[in-house]
Amino acid sequence: MPQPVKQEYDVIVIGAGAVGENVADRVVQGGLSAVLVEAELVGGECSYWACMPSKALLRPGTALHGAQTTPGAKEAVTRTLDAAAVLKRRDYFTSNWQDDSQVAWVKDSGIGLIRGHAWLTAAKSVEVAGLDGTSHQLLARHAVVLATGSVPNLPPVPGLEHLQVWGTREATSAHEVPERLAVLGGGVAGTELAQAYARLGSAVTLVARSRLLRKYPEEAATLVAAGLRADGVEIRLNTETRSICGNDDDTFAVQLGDGTFITANKVLVATGRHPALDGLGLEGIGFEPDQHGQLDLSTDSSGLVQETPGDEPWLYAVGDAAGKNLLTHQGKYEARATGDAIAARAKGELAGTPEVWSRYAQTANQHAVPNVVFTDPELATVGRTLEAARDDGYNASSVELPIQVAGSSLHAENYEGWAQLVVDEDRQVLLGATFAGPDVSELLHAATIAVVGEVPLARLWHAVPSYPTISEVWLRLLEKYGL
Numbered sequence: 001m002p003q004p005v006k007q008e009y010d011v012i013v014i015g016a017g018a019v020g021e022n023v024a025d026r027v028v029q030g031g032l033s034a035v036l037v038e039a040e041l042v043g044g045e046c047s048y049w050a051c052m053p054s055k056a057l058l059r060p061g062t063a064l065h066g067a068q069t070t071p072g073a074k075e076a077v078t079r080t081l082d083a084a085a086v087l088k089r090r091d092y093f094t095s096n097w098q099d100d101s102q103v104a105w106v107k108d109s110g111i112g113l114i115r116g117h118a119w120l121t122a123a124k125s126v127e128v129a130g131l132d133g134t135s136h137q138l139l140a141r142h143a144v145v146l147a148t149g150s151v152p153n154l155p156p157v158p159g160l161e162h163l164q165v166w167g168t169r170e171a172t173s174a175h176e177v178p179e180r181l182a183v184l185g186g187g188v189a190g191t192e193l194a195q196a197y198a199r200l201g202s203a204v205t206l207v208a209r210s211r212l213l214r215k216y217p218e219e220a221a222t223l224v225a226a227g228l229r230a231d232g233v234e235i236r237l238n239t240e241t242r243s244i245c246g247n248d249d250d251t252f253a254v255q256l257g258d259g260t261f262i263t264a265n266k267v268l269v270a271t272g273r274h275p276a277l278d279g280l281g282l283e284g285i286g287f288e289p290d291q292h293g294q295l296d297l298s299t300d301s302s303g304l305v306q307e308t309p310g311d312e313p314w315l316y317a318v319g320d321a322a323g324k325n326l327l328t329h330q331g332k333y334e335a336r337a338t339g340d341a342i343a344a345r346a347k348g349e350l351a352g353t354p355e356v357w358s359r360y361a362q363t364a365n366q367h368a369v370p371n372v373v374f375t376d377p378e379l380a381t382v383g384r385t386l387e388a389a390r391d392d393g394y395n396a397s398s399v400e401l402p403i404q405v406a407g408s409s410l411h412a413e414n415y416e417g418w419a420q421l422v423v424d425e426d427r428q429v430l431l432g433a434t435f436a437g438p439d440v441s442e443l444l445h446a447a448t449i450a451v452v453g454e455v456p457l458a459r460l461w462h463a464v465p466s467y468p469t470i471s472e473v474w475l476r477l478l479e480k481y482g483l
Helices: 018-029 044-048 051-068 083-093 100-108 168-173 188-200 218-230 328-346 386-391 406-411 440-452 470-481
Strands: 005-014 034-038 112-122 125-130 135-146 150-152 180-184 203-207 234-236 241-246 252-256 261-264 266-269 273-275 315-317 371-373 378-383 396-402 418-424 429-437
Touching: 005 018, 005 112, 018 034, 018 044, 018 100, 018 135, 018 328, 044 051, 051 083, 051 168, 051 188, 100 112, 112 135, 135 328, 168 188, 168 266, 180 188, 180 252, 180 261, 188 203, 188 218, 188 266, 188 371, 203 261, 218 234, 218 378, 218 418, 218 429, 252 266, 378 440, 386 396, 386 418, 386 429, 396 470, 406 470, 418 470, 429 440, 440 470
Parallel strands: 005 034, 005 135, 034 112, 135 315, 180 203, 180 266, 203 234
Antiparallel strands: 112 125, 125 135, 150 273, 241 252, 252 261, 371 378, 378 429, 396 418, 418 429
């Protein structure tokens, strides 16, 4: 049996998705050596099965609908979406599920790459079963970083575990549009993909145990629900899935809590995700799963795992693996802070917990996480909702109104939107903002800057929105607040 290849690096990063790539890049820029270990495609979930393909599926329908709601353009629109062309464009944005360009970037950035399955064997020690049959024993001088992403939750629906249903991966990489699609889950992924496939020609039924997009303000979620229904999506809210089985004709029968059935050619299960920590050897170095059998890591603001065994810090978790904010952009933000913190600690420039809002701290995780639901209409939010702000002890108020400005009326006929600001009354700064309506994602970064910068409302009043744009809603919100 061949002897394992022994190698030593300053930093070992397990997982070469967008988050792992950013960690490795930062530590290399900081003068350290790094290696990425990846069992699948370099670039990870976002590049091939999540952000990029899902938005590629959604954008053509949104563009077509935008033309259909604009007089002068709608008269020229005579066709529906070309499903084959949409799927071909999606393939382009996934590079046809080939990672050659990403591998080239890793090499050009001076980062090592090992393709294989990795697990921890001791402090700073990692073993890798290479996909080519080679065994590797890796030793980290400074840090091991877990950037392994997340995996889908499987709800406890009788019959589901025995069937070949779609998860989000199968939905975003499919090469045919099913005649009938049942979507289980009313969160972001389920909502986005339900609309995408409805616009591609599927008869879609969405089933949710609670209301649609329950983590978002109800007024905003209601606009999204109306958009889905306008596209023919049947929405069954506050409804449990009792069971699921396969029929003789290769369709599925989904029984709902009220006893009714849905017949579908495909079933998409989109009921959330959890950190992908199984098989990493964490139990062998002292970590215990919770009462549900799942591992959960607690990290500080630099990504350092709090319960790391040993005399010095060495184990980090970032992105979905850390379980804080399962969003690609937020994971990349965490990765940059973590990579810089590792390099600084290696040089003796950082000790203990980093200062808030420093380059080593993931402070925005607590105050200003931006998120967009790329449905049509869009839902964009940052920071705290009113309920969350009050739960966190703030003396908070809110101001909200429909988006009815000159820019919105020019943007689309019968434009419907909603906006909300959450205000800390003691400091007179924004704690959060939500926008719902066509193309409101472009309003979000201004709100993010206002929350991160703690811009006083009296100063924000002087940020004059251009006319006629949808951003004029900022003026209307501040006026309604009393400025």
